[in-house]
Amino acid sequence: MAIFPGLFGEETSIFSWIIQIVFLAVILAYFFYGQRIQMAMWSRDIERSLYKLKFMKDKARETSIKTVKELGKPPVDPSPRIDQFLERFFIEPVSMDPSGIVWKFDHLLDVRDLSMKDEVRRIAPEADDSTLNNLENLLEAAMDLNLIYRIVKHYYLFGKRTKSYIIIAQLHMLLPIIMESAAAYEGAIQAFSTGQPIGDGAGPLLANKLLRGKEFKKIEKDMIVGETEIEGRKVYVLKAEGPGGNVGKPGDALTILLNSLNQRPSLVIMVDAALKFEGENTGDVAEGIGAAIGGVGTERFKIEEVAYKYKIPLFAVVIKESLKEAIAPMKKEIYEGVEKAIERVKRIIRENTKEGETVIIAGIGNTIGIAQ
């Protein structure tokens, strides 16, 4: 009968009785309400994260309003329009019949981009094109933070209302990833409000370094192309038009460039920032085969299509960084990675082409803070 000597024994004092009752009460409470206790603990963690998320999205909103007022000089208070902007959404095309979905997606993305630019222009009428792009990026980051906050709040309140252990558990398990994404967007707010280059600008920075002092022209909406020479090879370099925050449409630009060239290029090299695995060093460079470009996939599709059409080998050089580093102000390690990537690109050109041949290099990424 005795769990410990003395427990339930005859020679018990008041003190022992209290200890025993408390002990049994705790066991019984955990037996019947264990799941609820666990849920309450998880809920408290989620609540704490929600406070942090609310702080982040409020700060992002304030920074957006302040920056718009400073740079856009609106005649009226932009706050109500910015609040409306932060609630904007995008409906992806239906994928039940996937044939032709890329072009539908591309069209909707174009419309989205255009309407957002128009809206930012209305909110900040005095901003020039470059500032307009930065403001658009800034508002998009604030919009994403707002969306993260709303989604987490929705599932938290829904889980609590329905007393769903599973919803709260799933949300709690996803919290570290959600908070890391939110922290990344918080870093982006600083970069976009001041126009600093971000980690994702590694590709455009490489293109800029190759094009220093060279002529360039606009080839597509928000894309430029310049011509240079590397070890006897004619090299066309593509990048988004800076220094405003902009990723351009590299797929369309590459298609136009390839259709306009008289000589078929021997190689296309794409340079982009890529997500590193945990434990890997930021700024490390790796090479591979394929179209190195992120996003929803429309630009990658176009690049793969045109490379296949002309039977041109596609090489990829990536500069490794985390998601947070990709949208936060550029780190020194990434800048040094770009220097290493230039050497890697030169080596690929040397080893895979002959003198007199043509090569295309595409610097992929957001070109904020990096001009031509």
Added chain:
Amino acid sequence: MEEKKEARSPMNLLLLILLIIFVFMLLGRSLFSNAQMQPENSTMMFLGFLGILLIVFALLRLLIRVPTPTQKITLTVLQCTKCAFKSIRNFQVGDYIPKIVGNCPSCGGPFQIEAIYVEEKTQKRKIPF
């Protein structure tokens, strides 16, 4: 500059002190009691050792939570396009690569923004594998 600090509430410290006092009272009563080993003494001893485990656990948590300050500074690297003279200053709004920002103090050539990056002054823990 950004500083990360783990919040150490004074309430936690107070609870820890109270726990230590309680554990010593329990152990003191059970170990130094004049009477022979009574059943309640063994219960108190068990609870006392449980308390010691809790204290060790709490102390370990306190030791692990060492604040790690991170200093972030955005720098603009300026370089002369003629003589490659380099200069580094803090980032200013309006800076972009490769903006020309005056003349080189060494040779008078165009002084260009070569790089803009963030430098972090934190000792990163090396991963041993």
